Amino acid sequence: MEQQIVKVKNKKGVRVIPGFGLSMGVTLAMLSCIVLIPLASIFISVSKISLQEFVEIVTSRQVMSGYMVSFTCAFFAAIINGAFGLVLAWVLVRYDFPGKRIMDGMIELPFALPTAVAGISLTFLYSDQGWIGQLFDKAGVRIAYTRIGITIAMVFVGIPFVVRSVQPVLAKLDRQYEEAAMMLGAGRWRTFFRVVLPELFPALLAGFGLAFARGIGEYGSVVFIAGNIPYETQIAPLLIMSKLEQFKYSDATAIALVLLLVSFLLMFLINSLQIYMQRFVKN
Amino acid sequence: MSKKKQRTYQQDIVGDSINSLRKVVEPPKENGSHLMKYLLIGISAAFLFLMLALPLAVVVMNACKEGWDAYREAVMDEYTMKALQLTLLATVITVAVNTIFGLFASFLLSKFYFRGRQVLAALIDIPFSISPVIAGLVFILTFGNMGWMGDVLDKYNIKIVFAVPGVVLVTVFVTFPFVFRELFPVLNAQGKDEEEAAALMGAGGFTIFRRITLPHIKWALLYGIILCSARAMGEFGAVSVISGHLRGKTNTLPLHVEILYNEFNTTAAFAVSSILVLLAVLILVVKSLVEWKKE
Numbered sequence: 209m210e211q212q213i214v215k216v217k218n219k220k221g222v223r224v225i226p227g228f229g230l231s232m233g234v235t236l237a238m239l240s241c242i243v244l245i246p247l248a249s250i251f252i253s254v255s256k257i258s259l260q261e262f263v264e265i266v267t268s269r270q271v272m273s274g275y276m277v278s279f280t281c282a283f284f285a286a287i288i289n290g291a292f293g294l295v296l297a298w299v300l301v302r303y304d305f306p307g308k309r310i311m312d313g314m315i316e317l318p319f320a321l322p323t324a325v326a327g328i329s330l331t332f333l334y335s336d337q338g339w340i341g342q343l344f345d346k347a348g349v350r351i352a353y354t355r356i357g358i359t360i361a362m363v364f365v366g367i368p369f370v371v372r373s374v375q376p377v378l379a380k381l382d383r384q385y386e387e388a389a390m391m392l393g394a395g396r397w398r399t400f401f402r403v404v405l406p407e408l409f410p411a412l413l414a415g416f417g418l419a420f421a422r423g424i425g426e427y428g429s430v431v432f433i434a435g436n437i438p439y440e441t442q443i444a445p446l447l448i449m450s451k452l453e454q455f456k457y458s459d460a461t462a463i464a465l466v467l468l469l470v471s472f473l474l475m476f477l478i479n480s481l482q483i484y485m486q487r488f489v490k491n
Numbered sequence: 492m493s494k495k496k497q498r499t500y501q502q503d504i505v506g507d508s509i510n511s512l513r514k515v516v517e518p519p520k521e522n523g524s525h526l527m528k529y530l531l532i533g534i535s536a537a538f539l540f541l542m543l544a545l546p547l548a549v550v551v552m553n554a555c556k557e558g559w560d561a562y563r564e565a566v567m568d569e570y571t572m573k574a575l576q577l578t579l580l581a582t583v584i585t586v587a588v589n590t591i592f593g594l595f596a597s598f599l600l601s602k603f604y605f606r607g608r609q610v611l612a613a614l615i616d617i618p619f620s621i622s623p624v625i626a627g628l629v630f631i632l633t634f635g636n637m638g639w640m641g642d643v644l645d646k647y648n649i650k651i652v653f654a655v656p657g658v659v660l661v662t663v664f665v666t667f668p669f670v671f672r673e674l675f676p677v678l679n680a681q682g683k684d685e686e687e688a689a690a691l692m693g694a695g696g697f698t699i700f701r702r703i704t705l706p707h708i709k710w711a712l713l714y715g716i717i718l719c720s721a722r723a724m725g726e727f728g729a730v731s732v733i734s735g736h737l738r739g740k741t742n743t744l745p746l747h748v749e750i751l752y753n754e755f756n757t758t759a760a761f762a763v764s765s766i767l768v769l770l771a772v773l774i775l776v777v778k779s780l781v782e783w784k785k786e
Contacts, residue, residue: 224687225687225690231596232605234592235592235595235596238596239611239614239615242592243614243615243664243667244614246633252632292538295531295538298531299532303532305532307536309779311535311539312779313778316718317771318543319718320721320772321546322744322745322764322771323725323727323745324746324749325768325771328748328749328760328764329550332757339549340545363542364543424622425621425623425624427624428745445622448625452628452631452732457637461628464622464625467625471620474620
């Protein structure tokens, strides 16, 4: 009986609110024109390249090192962001102190600040004559034009993702559980790691994934501090860019496709892991 | 002997329960938690200062390094002004397009249930996970000389790649889901009862939207527009691919900064950057005000 009702609803569509056709039409039309059709051309272009050529381009030494640099730097940057993002979210939700509002507003700065501006000012700051780079230079550590610099730029662009993912979940978290854990004799650390962290983990993971994906694709803020040294600090998006400048469209497309598939796979993995974990936590 | 042992055992129990009672009755040692609090706040403040505040300070310091005249010269430069105009034009068009899309799409996905709803939501999110460089590449592959639309565009003499329409298009692409992402959770949480009631009482589609849906999403809409304009204004990678860097024609402000920087004209680069920093800070302030108002 129940099933029948559902079926009728699905077939005839008991839609009381008007405007379904219009909003469906506008949404699909705009989505297709702006996102889907242009995106399809990358697959059309790739289909013109033979498989052998494709493999050759993607596995060439330069391209492989580009992927390596992008993935490792983005991974470490996302880990750093995960740690500091968790601390920041904790501080912003649980503590009251002067300047909290400013701190909270600042989190979104990497969103609002153009990446190119962030790029040149980070490069200036961390070059061997810059304010911070100078200090490290004395210790024999170079930051700008190395992978450390790339990681720092990726940390910069990734901060808001982790904080803004964790913050709302932490704010909603019922403090009763923590109090209960404390009363049952768990210490503060144990309470945090066994009670609070499991609740936050899906959100933390989502933030980590977003920061990671953003780091892999990031161009503007990284390109200046990377210094574009072949096999050393060339990131994958930069390789696409330089192939385009040489009008090697098929090379650029092949490199881009792999990058695209990796980021889709990453988002898919993190989404499914998140769904799985949420189920796990609820049970 | 055994009695003694028992007694100590009892004492232990009593002692333990007193201890745990103390734990319950007395708040946790304030000293330790205070230390923790200030340590964590300190770490956060240091991290934000190092990662966010210092880069801003660098821009301002360098922009002012050679005095007011040099600053004004860099900012009032003909190409800078042209770039600013293009950036503002692209931002306005982008925000308009994405707001229209965000309104329709979030209304569709939150008020109607249909097959493929999840898929549609995932498709809308695509531009989020794509590298800006790839976004630019995609439009070159579509509309460029080699692209499959290239011939058609050539025939009607429409230029998109290396021209203003391309710059606007990629900016729209990159910020496509922004307004939608802000509106959708709010509308979804609100449910559709009110709209259904209004519809049953005979209200038309536009009236329902204006009188019932819009008041709910007022702040989220404003918030989405703010975020969208911030990103649109600062987009670099995608625009860099498609603009062709024609000075005074397809150069946006971020691209102009890059050109000046690569010409070792550091002061001018930072001076132009300071306009963008000013806009960014302005956007953040407005955003904070909106949040504060909402509360």
